[in-house]
Amino acid sequence: MSKIMAPEEPRRPVLAVVVVTAAIVLLVLAAVGLEVRAADGAREGDEAAALQAEVLLQGLRSTYSRVGGVQARFVQTSSGSSYLEPLVQTGQLAWKRPGLLRWDFQTPTARLYLSDGSTLWVVEEAERRCTVYRGVDASLKRFFGFLTGMEDVKKHFDVSVVLSGDELLEGHHVLELRPNDGEASVQQAFVRIDQKSGFVASVVLLSPFGDRTQTVLESIRTDADLPDSSFKFERQEGYEWIEASLP
Incomplete structure (x- = not known):
């Protein structure tokens, strides 16, 4: 039987990397354009659903095309076969064009994820340890490609409007994204958009292994402009420095 590793294990970062990256990327997917359709099974109002989706995406494009970066607090809840019990983590995140990412997990365990779009640093201050991944997996590279407009989202995602189901939330529009890549680390994603503010309020990611992560x-x-240096980690004396690669 394969070992179930602790959900916070830094040397098992693939799902964590995809989760933290996808949450930010989904904030700005509309800026590069999405092709949408009515959800499968919608009987009446297909045309209305398609129109709603297009209006929704136009609003997102207008909102996020003017955004050079995003900062927010987050509450992330993960559960499923990879977790002995639900894991709730909180902290701060920041994203900056063209692909800079900073996720600061503060509770229950402090851990910092930094990326300049090609290198990932996982910093554990309490253990004085930094794990460096020089090459990111295909999903991470693809997500950053979306941010810079280098890849066409329509080639990789089937996008639909959610009209019913458990992922609907009052006061929010919901989009469903399904990767066309059968080997994708994220099997399904739900993006909830606040109807009042027009901002993405939460993202739900489902893995092929049955894990669910809601951010x-x-x-x-x-309006905050962090310096580029905030998204990198320089080698420091006293830190264990681990060069690693993703499976």
Whole structure:
């Protein structure tokens, strides 16, 4: 029987990397354009659903095309076969064009994820350890490609409007994304958009292994400009420095 590793294990980062990256990327997917359709099984109102989706995406494009970066608090809840019990983590995140990412997990265990779009640093201050991944997996590279407009989202995702089901949330529009890549680390994603603010309020990611991760964004800001140095980690004396590669 394969070993079930602790959900916070830094040397098992693939799902965590995809989760933290996808949550930010989904904030700005509309800026590069999406092709949408009515959800399967919708009987009446297919045309209305398609129109709603197009209006929704136009609003997102207008909102996020002017955004150079995003900062927010987050509450992330993960559960499923990879977790002995549900894991709730909180902290701060920041994203900056063209592909800089900073996820600061503060509770229950401090851990910092930094990326300049090609290198990932996982910093554990309490253990004085930094694990460096020089090559990211295909999903991470693809997500960053979306941010810079280098890849066509329509080639990789089937996008639909959610009209019913458990992922609907009052006061929110919901989009469903299904990767066309059968080997994708994320099997399905739900993006909830606040009807009042027009901002993405939460993202739900489902893995092929039955894991579910919900990231709720709070206190979203677009007016803060962090220096590029905030998204990198320089080698420091006293830190164990581990060069690693993703499976």
